[in-house]
Structure formats: C-alpha cells, structure tokens
Amino acid sequence: MAVPKVMGTEIEYGITVRNDRDFDPISSCVLLVNAYREDHDAKILWDYDQENPLADARGFQVEGEKYTPNQQENIARNKTLINGARYYVDHAHPEYSCPEVTNVRELVVHEKAGERIVEISRREAQALLPKGTQMLIYKNNSDRKGNSYGSHENYLMDRRTSFKQIVEHLLPFFATRQVYTGAGKVGSENRSQPCDYQLAQRSDFFETEVALDTMVKRPIINTRDEPHADREKYRRLHVIVGDANMSEYTIYLRNGATALVLAMIEDGAITRDVSLRDPVRAIREISHDPSCKLEVQLDRGPKVTAVQLQREFLDMALAYTSSREIDPITKDVLVKWQYVMERLERDPMELSREIDWVIKKALIENFMDRKGADWGSPQVEMMDLQYHDIRPDKGLYYLLERKGQVERIADDDEITAAIQKPPEDTRAYFRGECLRRFPDEVFGVNWDSISFGIGDEPIKRILMAEPLKGSKVHVEDLLSSSTSAAELVKNLRA
Amino acid sequence: MARIANSRVPNADERLLARFGAAESTQKQKGGGDGGDDGGDAEGGQKLKEKGEELKAEMDALVDEIDEVLEENAEEFVKNYVQRGGQ
Numbered sequence: 001m002a003v004p005k006v007m008g009t010e011i012e013y014g015i016t017v018r019n020d021r022d023f024d025p026i027s028s029c030v031l032l033v034n035a036y037r038e039d040h041d042a043k044i045l046w047d048y049d050q051e052n053p054l055a056d057a058r059g060f061q062v063e064g065e066k067y068t069p070n071q072q073e074n075i076a077r078n079k080t081l082i083n084g085a086r087y088y089v090d091h092a093h094p095e096y097s098c099p100e101v102t103n104v105r106e107l108v109v110h111e112k113a114g115e116r117i118v119e120i121s122r123r124e125a126q127a128l129l130p131k132g133t134q135m136l137i138y139k140n141n142s143d144r145k146g147n148s149y150g151s152h153e154n155y156l157m158d159r160r161t162s163f164k165q166i167v168e169h170l171l172p173f174f175a176t177r178q179v180y181t182g183a184g185k186v187g188s189e190n191r192s193q194p195c196d197y198q199l200a201q202r203s204d205f206f207e208t209e210v211a212l213d214t215m216v217k218r219p220i221i222n223t224r225d226e227p228h229a230d231r232e233k234y235r236r237l238h239v240i241v242g243d244a245n246m247s248e249y250t251i252y253l254r255n256g257a258t259a260l261v262l263a264m265i266e267d268g269a270i271t272r273d274v275s276l277r278d279p280v281r282a283i284r285e286i287s288h289d290p291s292c293k294l295e296v297q298l299d300r301g302p303k304v305t306a307v308q309l310q311r312e313f314l315d316m317a318l319a320y321t322s323s324r325e326i327d328p329i330t331k332d333v334l335v336k337w338q339y340v341m342e343r344l345e346r347d348p349m350e351l352s353r354e355i356d357w358v359i360k361k362a363l364i365e366n367f368m369d370r371k372g373a374d375w376g377s378p379q380v381e382m383m384d385l386q387y388h389d390i391r392p393d394k395g396l397y398y399l400l401e402r403k404g405q406v407e408r409i410a411d412d413d414e415i416t417a418a419i420q421k422p423p424e425d426t427r428a429y430f431r432g433e434c435l436r437r438f439p440d441e442v443f444g445v446n447w448d449s450i451s452f453g454i455g456d457e458p459i460k461r462i463l464m465a466e467p468l469k470g471s472k473v474h475v476e477d478l479l480s481s482s483t484s485a486a487e488l489v490k491n492l493r494a
Numbered sequence: 495m496a497r498i499a500n501s502r503v504p505n506a507d508e509r510l511l512a513r514f515g516a517a518e519s520t521q522k523q524k525g526g527g528d529g530g531d532d533g534g535d536a537e538g539g540q541k542l543k544e545k546g547e548e549l550k551a552e553m554d555a556l557v558d559e560i561d562e563v564l565e566e567n568a569e570e571f572v573k574n575y576v577q578r579g580g581q
Contacts, residue, residue, distance in 0.1 A: 012580045018571075025578055092578035144572075149580025214581040240581065363560075370557045382568035383560070385575060394563050403556065 002263035003234065006156040006426060006467040007255060008100050009111050011244050012093040012149040013118060013390070014138040017129065025092035028135065030076055031128065032094050036121035038082055038420075040439035045071065046078035046088065047444040047451065047461075050228070056212050057163045057225040057235065080445040082436040083421055084428030085110070087117060091215075093149050094118060094137070099428030100447070100467050103329045104256040106423050108248045109410045113418035115139060119390045120419075139244045140388035141201035144381070146189045148205045150214060151244035155237045155259055156229065156467055161266045166237065167210055167221050169270045173261050173313055174220050174241045175283040176306035178203060179292055179348070180340050181254040183243035184357030186364070186375060186384040188288065195288045196375040197364075199357045201243045203287035209279055214240055220279055228447035230465040237262065241283075246388060246397035248409040249354040253340060256333030260317050269320040274312050275299040282306075290361060292348050307344045314341055353407045360387050363396065430470030433479055434488070441485030454486045462492060 015032065017023045048069075054062045069077065077089040084099030096114035101107050118137055126135050142148045157166070182199030192204040211219035224238045239258070245251045264270055275298065276282050282296040286306045295303035314337055321334060343350040352362035364383050367373065373380055389395035400406045422432030427448075434450055435442055443453035444461075451461035464470050482488035565571045 014575070014577050016575055016577075018574070091580050093580045143575050143577040145576055147577045147579045149577060152581065215579060363556075366553050367557055367560060370554065378569035378572060379564060381572045382565055385572060386563075386565060394565075396560065396563070399556075399559060399563065403559075405556070 002266035003156055003158045004102060004468060005259040005263060006100050006102055007104075007107060007259060008098050008154050009107065009251075009255075010095055010097040010150070010152045010154070011111070011114060011139060012090060012095045012141075012151065013244075014140055014143065014149065014388075015092075015094055016136050018134040018136060020130075020133045026089065028125075029089040029092065029094045032118075032121050032125045032135070032137075033079055033087055033089055034076065035124035035128065036079060036087060036117060037124070039436075042439035042442065043075045044078075044080055044435070044439070044442050045074050045444035046080065046086070047446040047449060048074070050446040050449055052226050053224055054212070055225040057223040058210075059163075062212055080431070080435060081117070082432050083110070083113065083418060084423065084426075084432035085114065085117075086445075086447075087114075087121075099422050099432065100426040101423045101428075102425050102468070103327070104252050104259065104333060105329055105409060107255050108251050109414050109418045110423065111251055112248065112410060112415045115390050116415065117419055119392070122390070137390050138385060138388040139246060139390055140183065140385070141244050142185065142189065142205075144185070144187060144189055144384070148190075148202060148218075150240055151202075151242055153239040153242055153255060153258065155239070155262050157235045157237050157262060158266050159227075159231070159233055159235050161235075163223070163235075166262075166265055168275065169261070169265050170221055171209060171279040172274045172276045172309055173258075174239075175276055175279045175296075176286060176309045177254070177257065178243075178283070178287055178357075179306045179310060179344055180257075180337075180351075180355050181242055181245065181250060182287065182355075182357040183245050183250075183388075184360035184384070186381055192284055193288060197290055197361055198287045199290060200287045202241065203283050206241065206280060206283050220283060229467050234467075243356070244388070245356050246395075247354065247356045247359060247406055249336070249407045250356045252409045253333065253336055253355075256330070257313075257317075257337050260320075260330065260333065261313055264316060264320050267320070270316060271319075272312055272316060273298075273300060274304075274309055290348065290357070292344055307341065311341055311345070314338060353405065359397070359400065359406060360384070363387070363400070424472040426467055427464040427470030429472050430464065430475050430479075433475070434485075437479065438485035438488065452485050452489055454489065460489050462489075 015025060015028055017028055054064050056062055079087045081087055086097040088095055096118060098110040098114055101110055122135055122137050129135060141151055178200040183201045185198050185201045188195050188198060188204055190204040205218050206220050207217045208219045210221045210223060212223045214222060220241050222238050222240045227234045227236045242254060245254060277297040277299050285294055292307050293305060295305055297303050348358055349362060351358040364380055383396060387396040392398045422428045431450055441452050441454050443459050444451045448464050449461050451459050453459050478491055482491050
C-alpha cells in the first residue's frame with residue numbers, strides 16, 4: 001500500500017533592487033526575511049544537526065563540506081513561522097518552504113499564503129530602503145540570461161520502493177508533464193536552440209537524468225536522500241524539475257497528478273513501458289513546442305507526443321483508482337487531469353484559464369496583435385517577467401485573477417488565514433502551535449524536530465519522525481493542558 | 495527541431511471566436527445533444543457575433559490595463575534583471 005502523500009513545496013524567488021548601484025542579493029534577502037514580523041520576536045535557530053543534503057538515494061554519501069552557519073548568521077537567515085513554514089535565505093534567493101500538507105487543495109492554499117508573506121515582507125523592507133530604490137520580487141525560475149533558481153516539490157514515499165523503479169517510471173513522466181505544469185517562457189537560454197516561446201521556465205537547464213546536484217548540471221531526478229522523517233520507513237522525493245507556478249489550477253494539477261503517479265509506483269501500478277530513449281533531449285524539445293505535436297522516441301521504438309505519453313499515465317491512473325476507495329480531492333484531480341488532457345489533444349490554447357504557460361501565451365499574443373509587437377519586443381519580455389511579479393497591483397497574473405479570467409482553487413479568506421495558521425493534520429500543527437504559544441522557549445526547529453531551552457536546563461529536543469503525528473487530533477489536549485513550555489515538555493514525557 | 499514560428503498564427507479575434515465556438519459545442523454536448531436547435535441559424539449567428547464583440551471589447555480593455563501597469567523602460571528593465579543561479 002502506498003504511504004499517504006504528505007507534501008510541500010520550496011520556492012526560491014527572484015529578487016532585485018532597482019536603482020541601487022550596490023545591490024547585493026544576499027543582504028537584500030536578509031533584509032527581506034527579517035522584515036517579516038510575527039507577534040513574537042524570539043530568535044529561533046534552524047537546527048542543521050538534522051540535515052544531510054549529501055546523502056544520495058542510490059545508497060552512498062557524497063564527500064563535501066556540510067553547511068552550518070554560526071548562531072548569529074543562522075538566526076539572521078532563518079525564520080520558522082507560526083503557520084509551520086520556513087522562510088529563509090538560500091544562497092542568493094529568498095525561499096519559502098510551506099508546511100507539510102496532506103492534500104493538494106491545502107498545498108495550493110499554503111503555497112499562495114507564501115506569496116503573500118513574501119509580499120508583506122517586501123513592503124516592510126521597502127520602507128527601510130533609500131528613497132528612489134525599489135525592491136522587486138518574482139515568483140519565477142530564470143532571469144533569461146542563463147541563471148536559474150528552483151521551485152521544488154517534496155513527496156513522502158515508502159522506503160521499500162526501490163529508487164531504481166522510481167527513476168525508471170518518473171523520467172518519462174517528468175519529461176512530459178510540462179505540457180500542463182509549465183509556467184511559460186519567452187525565448188531560450190543555456191545554449192538551447194532558439195525559440196519564440198516555450199512551455200517551461202526550467203527545461204533549458206536539465207543536463208542529465210539522475211544526480212545529486214541541484215545548482216549545476218541539473219538532473220531531471222534529484223537523488224538527495226534526506227527524508228526529514230523516519231528513514232527506515234520513508235523517503236522524501238525531492239523534485240527539482242518543476243516551475244514556480246502562479247495559476248492555482250496548475251499548482252493543484254501539478255502536485256495532484258504527481259502524487260498519484262508516485263502512489264502508483266509504490267503499488268506497482270505502472271503497467272506500461274513508456275521509457276524514453278533520451279529524456280534529457282526530450283524535456284528540452286517538448287518545452288520548445290507550444291503546439292504540443294512534437295514526437296519523441298520511446299526506448300522500445302515508437303514515437304509519441306508528450307500529450308500521448310501523459311494520456312498513458314492518466315489511463316493507468318484511472319485503472320488504478322477504479323478498484324480503490326479514493327478521497328474526493330483525488331477524484332477531483334482525476335477529473336481536472338482528464339479535462340486538461342482532452343484540451344491538450346484538441347487545442348492547448350483552450351486552456352487559457354487553467355494552465356500557466358497557456359494563460360501567459362494567450363495574454364502576450366493578444367497584446368502583440370493589438371500593439372503590433374513581436375516575440376522580441378522589450379514589452380513582451382517585460383510581460384514574461386511581470387506575469388510573476390508578486391505585487392498585487394503590478395503582477396500580470398494577479399491582474400487576470402482580479403478580472404476573473406483565471407480558474408481558481410482556493411478563496412482569498414482561506415489563503416489569508418493560512419498566513420498564520422498551520423495545516424491541522426500534520427506535524428506542522430505542533431511546530432506552528434509551539435511557536436505561537438511558547439516562542440521564547442523554542443530554541444531550534446527542523447522539519448522533524450523541535451527543541452526547547454527552558455531556564456538553565458539542558459536543551460530538550462522533541463523528535464517528530466512521523467509527518468502525520470503531531471496533528472491537531474493528536475496534540476490539541478496536550479497543548480491546551482500545558483500552560484508553559486516546561487509543562488509541555490513534562491507532559492510529553494509523562 | 496520543430497519550429498512553429500513560420501506557421502500562421504490566428505489573430506486574437508479568430509482565437510476568441512474559436513474559443514467561444516468550442517465552449518458552445520461543449521455546452522451542447524452537456525445538454526444531452528438531442529439535436530433540437532432552438533432558435534434559428536440567423537439568431538444563433540447574431541448571438542455568436544454579439545458574444546464575439548463582447549469578448550473583443552473585454553480583451554481590448556485588458557490590453558489597456560496591461561499598458562497601465564507594465565513597467566516603463568522595458569528594455570532596460572529586462573536587461574538589468576540578473577540573478578545569481580540558485581538550486
């Protein structure tokens with residue numbers, strides 16, 4: 001039986017300060033992240049002891065220096081929020097890792113809450129910057145000059161499923177899912193063939209099939225083996241192949257279809273061989289073809305389009321779910337997946353309310369028609385960037401949202417609530433509630449632990465190796481009967 | 495390499511009508527498709543035309559709004575947007 005698909009996303013945002021001659025991305029990120037204030041001003045560490053980004057899922061440990069900042073730097077770069085998220089500085093980008101959720105609807109709500117948190121802190125940071133300068137932040141993945149930054153998805157998986165099997169089935173799925181997950185990009189980069197417009201922001205950057213790297217020579221499948229949970233039972237699949245999506249519908253389908261395929265891999269339900277002869281070449285070529293008609297070669301000979309290959313996965317998913325009890329959200333994902341596939345088969349441009357790359361392309365083409373602009377026009381390039389601007393009054397995606405021209409999944413009240421409220425059915429609830437109730441006693445946090453520093457006593461670390469424990473049902477009584485952190489720790493031990 | 499740059503791209507109004515036409519046909523399918531076309535061809539054509547014009551007006555308004563919010567000095571703006579590579 002497949003394990004529940006606990007999931008989350010980590011989004012690195014693009015950041016710049018206009019009219020600042022000395023713009024330094026790292027100090028701007030530190031300013032940004034620290035401009036975000038919650039009710040408390042406790043200084044809480046991110047607990048790097050629990051981290052091991054150099055463990056490879058293929059069963060070995062890569063040599064290298066593990067990053068551990070000193071205490072002051074640690075606090076300056078990391079914020080754990082009362083909604084259970086981590087908001088921090090990763091290299092030269094602000095990053096928002098949403099709390100663990102159990103379904104794609106909540107994933108959309110929390111990823112969108114992240115956009116708002118970043119925008120709130122951008123406004124606060126702006127107030128501290130010299131007059132005439134302007135901090136700008138984009139939820140995209142490329143500067144279109146060969147520099148890419150990531151948007152990662154994480155899914156809980158059963159450790160017993162062999163990594164080899166995961167790789168075999170996911171390579172064709174990841175090379176082709178961009179037909180409905182791409183965020184769209186004007187032009188190409190990283191020595192790719194020139195093109196006017198392509199499906200995905202990231203596809204030009206994948207150079208190998210499987211590897212541990214995330215910053216150079218990026219692989220379609222990343223092997224980082226850092227489960228942030230009981231490593232005997234689980235793995236965390238760290239997916240680096242996706243785009244930062246603006247469309248709620250696209251985020252929902254992206255994670256929904258992927259979670260389903262992962263459960264199918266765990267349950268041995270991938271029954272057809274759809275391996276590609278050359279996935280790295282295919283991912284670029286498919287991205288460069290907005291007609292979605294290009295054929296790529298299967299390992300066993302025949303040629304298929306990305307849409308046909310995704311249809312195979314959808315058919316297998318329908319067969320898989322037909323004999324199982326499925327929850328209403330998974331059912332809805334299947335309905336939407338089917339809806340999208342039908343339109344991709346007929347005419348992808350019919351998805352101009354649902355799928356990011358189509359929404360953006362339709363928007364730009366209408367603009368070009370009326371303005372006599374072309375794909376090389378600076379205004380068109382500006383639109384490509386500004387689609388991802390996180391300012392509500394400037395972002396072109398938000399403009400469409402306000403005008404009711406894109407399909408939505410969540411409503412604004414839910415998103416606003418999620419800025420301060422953790423999901424209730426994962427350990428994020430315990431993490432967030434501890435921070436809200438006892439900020440001054442929380443010493444350090446990681447995904448699978450929280451430690452308390454109470455008075456002069458030694459630090460007490462509580463491990464949370466089960467992502468589904470620490471939920472509201474589990475800990476509500478415990479929390480409400482503990483009036484202090486000391487009592488909480490005592491009650492936990494009782 | 496498949497390139498579509500040279501293929502003719504329908505203009506915005508054609509695309510809008512195609513989209514609207516497609517939406518009409520799905521609605522008909524959903525309605526059960528008993529074949530009975532209430533309203534004559536002329537009336538249907540008139541409705542389609544009105545709807546098309548309405549969508550065109552909407553699209554014009556949207557482009558005007560984009561014009562208002564789009565950053566000035568686009569060329570310099572885009573050129574100066576340079577990031578350090580991330581993950």
